[in-house]
Amino acid sequence: MSMRTLPLLFINLGGEMLYILDQRLQAQNVPTEKTSKVMNDIICTLFSKPFMEELFKPQDMYSKRTQRAVLIRLAHSSIMRLNQASMDKLYDLMTMAFKYQVLLCPRPRDLLLVTFNHMDAIRAFVSDTPAILNQVEETYQQLIKVYTPLSDGEFQLLRQTLLMCFQDLQIRVSAFLKDKVQTCSGRFVLPLGGPVPCGSEVPGLIRYWEACRGQEVCHLFPSGGAYCGALPEGSFHMSGDRVITLGTNISVYSAAVPPSKPILALQMSIAPNLLAKEELTLLSHLLGSLENQDPDKTRTFYRVNLFTVDMEEEYGNCELSFQVLNIQAAKDQQAEEELARIVGEFTEKGEPSSSPRSKGDDLLTLMDELQ
Amino acid sequence: MNGEKSIQIKSSASALYNNLSVLRIAPRCLTYFTVVHANVVNMVSASWDGLNFSHRQLQSKEGNIAASSSLIMQASWCVLPSRELLVLTSQKGIQMYESDGSIMVYWHALDNPETPTVTLPKTQTFIERISSGSVLVFDIPSKGSNVMLSEVLEEHRDAVTDMASECSGSLEYMADLVTADDSGLLCVWKSGEDFQLLHKIPGFDVSCSSVKLWKGTVAAGYGTGQIRIYEAVTGIVHAEVNAHARWIYSLDIAPFSGLLLSGAEDSLVRVWHLTMNPDANSVEVEHLYSECITDTQICGAKFCDGDGYAFAVTGYDLSEIIRYTQA
Numbered sequence: 001m002s003m004r005t006l007p008l009l010f011i012n013l014g015g016e017m018l019y020i021l022d023q024r025l026q027a028q029n030v031p032t033e034k035t036s037k038v039m040n041d042i043i044c045t046l047f048s049k050p051f052m053e054e055l056f057k058p059q060d061m062y063s064k065r066t067q068r069a070v071l072i073r074l075a076h077s078s079i080m081r082l083n084q085a086s087m088d089k090l091y092d093l094m095t096m097a098f099k100y101q102v103l104l105c106p107r108p109r110d111l112l113l114v115t116f117n118h119m120d121a122i123r124a125f126v127s128d129t130p131a132i133l134n135q136v137e138e139t140y141q142q143l144i145k146v147y148t149p150l151s152d153g154e155f156q157l158l159r160q161t162l163l164m165c166f167q168d169l170q171i172r173v174s175a176f177l178k179d180k181v182q183t184c185s186g187r188f189v190l191p192l193g194g195p196v197p198c199g200s201e202v203p204g205l206i207r208y209w210e211a212c213r214g215q216e217v218c219h220l221f222p223s224g225g226a227y228c229g230a231l232p233e234g235s236f237h238m239s240g241d242r243v244i245t246l247g248t249n250i251s252v253y254s255a256a257v258p259p260s261k262p263i264l265a266l267q268m269s270i271a272p273n274l275l276a277k278e279e280l281t282l283l284s285h286l287l288g289s290l291e292n293q294d295p296d297k298t299r300t301f302y303r304v305n306l307f308t309v310d311m312e313e314e315y316g317n318c319e320l321s322f323q324v325l326n327i328q329a330a331k332d333q334q335a336e337e338e339l340a341r342i343v344g345e346f347t348e349k350g351e352p353s354s355s356p357r358s359k360g361d362d363l364l365t366l367m368d369e370l371q
Numbered sequence: 372m373n374g375e376k377s378i379q380i381k382s383s384a385s386a387l388y389n390n391l392s393v394l395r396i397a398p399r400c401l402t403y404f405t406v407v408h409a410n411v412v413n414m415v416s417a418s419w420d421g422l423n424f425s426h427r428q429l430q431s432k433e434g435n436i437a438a439s440s441s442l443i444m445q446a447s448w449c450v451l452p453s454r455e456l457l458v459l460t461s462q463k464g465i466q467m468y469e470s471d472g473s474i475m476v477y478w479h480a481l482d483n484p485e486t487p488t489v490t491l492p493k494t495q496t497f498i499e500r501i502s503s504g505s506v507l508v509f510d511i512p513s514k515g516s517n518v519m520l521s522e523v524l525e526e527h528r529d530a531v532t533d534m535a536s537e538c539s540g541s542l543e544y545m546a547d548l549v550t551a552d553d554s555g556l557l558c559v560w561k562s563g564e565d566f567q568l569l570h571k572i573p574g575f576d577v578s579c580s581s582v583k584l585w586k587g588t589v590a591a592g593y594g595t596g597q598i599r600i601y602e603a604v605t606g607i608v609h610a611e612v613n614a615h616a617r618w619i620y621s622l623d624i625a626p627f628s629g630l631l632l633s634g635a636e637d638s639l640v641r642v643w644h645l646t647m648n649p650d651a652n653s654v655e656v657e658h659l660y661s662e663c664i665t666d667t668q669i670c671g672a673k674f675c676d677g678d679g680y681a682f683a684v685t686g687y688d689l690s691e692i693i694r695y696t697q698a
Contacts, residue, residue: 153554156578167408203616203637208609
């Protein structure tokens with residue numbers, strides 16, 4: 001499978017995280033300067049040179065556990081502190097949004113345009129902060145350098161690798177349900193119509209050649225859909241009209257609250273992770289570089305409950321099918337201790353904690369959700 | 372077509388090209404199906420009366436013992452004159468099993484492979500392709516595990532995506548094998564002591580994900596949603612179909628009837644009919660019907676029998692094999 005998924009995975013998921021946080025923080029009337037600080041800190045961490053360098057190395061996908069740990073740490077690289085419930089919901093929303101974008105991409109290559117849409121929005125968030133803006137611009141250049149030469153087949157492999165990562169994830173998102181982008185069962189709606197991808201033809205025509213008579217015969221057949229002409233090519237440069245709207249900041253997140261329990265959940269039995277040691281080395285490297293971005297350890301922290309109780313909606317009318325999950329995580333004692341050392345520098349109380357016991361608590365919370 | 376009772380599988384299908392393999396076992400009135408999910412292969416055997424189903428899961432392995440988390444790229448049956456083998460190809464290597472998946476016959480390690488497999492029944496060999504563009508040819512004994520790598524074909528520069536052997540059963544056609552790659556290049560081969568390259572059909576940088584060879588005719592499915600029909604030995608284009616609105620993932624041909632099946636990411640499965648017209652040196656393509664698997668990107672579509680009386684479909688995130696039979 002593809003060895004080039006990580007930059008796209010983390011930039012797009014990070015981008016979705018920023019859209020959601022921006023929306024929710026504003027909706028909860030958090031002062032603008034605090035919102036900006038949160039956004040700037042997260043963007044600065046995500047686009048830091050060591051972090052990006054690590055991501056851009058050709059390598060296999062991280063395990064879901066590692067991906068989640070990195071994203072949680074990213075969210076907490078700012079002055080914002082999320083409680084467990086908020087973090088879970090944020091993670092679910094981010095993942096489902098990106099899954100939607102990967103699935104609905106007209107061409108596999110358009111995944112890069114989706115990434116540029118996120119990057120364009122991020123650039124706008126930090127346009128007043130030259131130092132961070134510079135990091136973002138460098139990442140654009142790196143993306144162009146690494147990804148534009150890839151063939152369509154390589155992009156499709158990349159897309160298939162990402163789809164494998166999101167396989168069976170069918171958490172219903174209220175905004176997607178309302179916009180009829182997702183069905184009650186959690187599947188995304190695939191429309192049978194609209195413009196065909198750039199480079200494709202509208203289905204419906206059969207042409208064959210009668211060589212001996214030197215003539216071409218054409219027949220039409222019913223395509224079964226309402227397709228129209230191809231989209232123009234979007235811009236793969238530092239800026240320009242991307243054409244594809246997937247990955248732009250849609251306002252879906254204003255009322256977005258996923259139901260409190262996933263309706264269709266994954267069947268996942270996590271076998272003893274043979275790669276755990278290598279992943280932990282990578283993770284420590286990555287998070288080590290994240291920690292270096294945080295010189296001022298005496299900051300006060302801002303606790304946020306992103307999704308308030310009032311906003312939970314009910315979906316009694318939908319026909320639900322439940323699949324009960326058994327998730328068994330192999331307890332890897334060494335892995336737990338190692339992760340405890342690396343992750344969770346800060347507790348929910350918002351104070352930097354130096355006692356090993358509270359680091360373990362943070363880790364256990366993380367590990368508990370795998371149970 | 373009628374929808375028949377679909378078969379539940381233990382886990383959903385991954386988004387991989389040609390992610391469904393079907394083996395019909397006439398003497399036992401059974402059909403086997405395999406579908407890949409990450410590092411696991413779901414095998415179902417279905418009795419023809421529709422009453423009995425049995426399931427088995429195979430996991431990718433390293434060496435011949437240790438279970439592995441390495442991802443499986445494809446699982447398919449190779450039908451040879453004297454035996455049938457189930458071949459799994461993963462990131463770490465190739466595993467061959469007896470056809471019911473019960474016993475592993477052979478294991479071959481590879482660096483960074485990516486594969487489909489195909490058989491050439493008359494020569495007792497089967498072939499793997501790997502992502503560097505190489506095609507490996509193995510000799511399979513009629514019994515036992517003495518499998519040997521006999522040749523490596525190096526003609527493709529891009530990753531090979533699919534391969535097909537002549538499926539008409541007739542010996543009159545010169546071309547035995549066609550291989551396709553990510554750039555859309557098709558290579559046509561004749562088997563023998565050594566494989567001989569007969570022709571290269573250029574791809575114009577449009578990835579070919581699925582290919583079939585029938586009566587000396589190549590049917591190829593492309594990322595643009597087009598199907599093209601070529602004469603294998605000369606590369607002459609017989610027909611071009613704007614078949615699907617998204618990337619084609621799977622093609623199949625029913626050799627006794629000339630039915631062609633295509634499945635794509637646009638959620639549609641289409642059935643076509645190919646008519647050979649040697650007097651006019653043409654191949655006519657006719658669209659028969661289409662079925663929509665709502666909100667599902669199709670990743671596997673295969674006929675269940677040589678006449679094309681029934682076919683089966685898999686889709687990404689779908690935990691069932693959907694079947695259709697002629698009304």
